[in-house]
Amino acid sequence: MKRLFISILCAGLAVSASAQDVNKTDAKKRKQGPWVEQVESIRGEPGYSWEGVYKNDRKEGVWKKYTINGDLMAEETFLQGALQGLCKYYYPNGKISATGQMIAIDLEGQKDTVVTIDPVSGEESLMEVVRKGNSVRQGEWRLYDEDGNMVRETYERGELSSSAQVNRPRNTAPLPHEAGAAGKKKKGKD
Incomplete structure (x- = not known):
């Protein structure tokens, strides 16, 4: 059926x-x-x-x-190609797994000019770099386990407040936009 x-x-x-x-x-x-x-x-x-x-x-x-x-997995709000606004994520059974706001810290297509140095000649030159959209969690996020129990987390420009880290449910899966980054290390951190 x-x-x-x-x-x-x-x-x-x-x-x-x-x-x-x-x-x-x-x-x-x-x-x-x-x-x-x-x-x-x-x-x-x-x-x-x-x-x-x-x-x-x-x-x-x-x-x-x-x-x-x-089956619906996610509803995400975009602004100029980057996540910006309310996002909702769902378990395979249709129950909500997380909801909260995303904020775009870089919009796709923004341009920066950086100084590059040729390693052989030592000559400096200007290079234009085009940014890709980048977003982080902002404000209160509500995370639900599959039984419907809810935990609240508060973020400030992607940084989780220390009190919220203690209360996160153990069986909460990463959100779809986090899945690709789960195995990646951030540069400059060990």
Whole structure:
């Protein structure tokens, strides 16, 4: 029955998607308007689909992320391609796992000029660097275990307050945007 419902839902989405202007680009080849993206599974990570709106090739507004089976995984708010605003994350059973605000500390496309030094000649030159969007948690976050028990954490520009670290539930999984960074070390820290 569930497969039949998912098949009907997918067929309905396909029909409604073809009726709308979905996955369109403008004359400059920038993504514009409603968009549906499929991300295939890779290196053991399951695939998923995204749906939301692009404005000038950047995610804008609320984007929803679904499993391959069509179950809602996340609702994230974007501003100029970076997470900015309310985000909600869900367990596979549909219960909410976390909710809170993200704040963009770097917007995609911002440019910096840095001085580079040639290691051979010692000559200095200016180089322009284009930033990628970067966001951190801000304010109160509510984390739920699968039984519905809630813990509150407070963040200030991505830094967890010391009192909140003690109360975090042990079985709380990393949020989807943290999963890729879990194995990475931050530069300059041991």
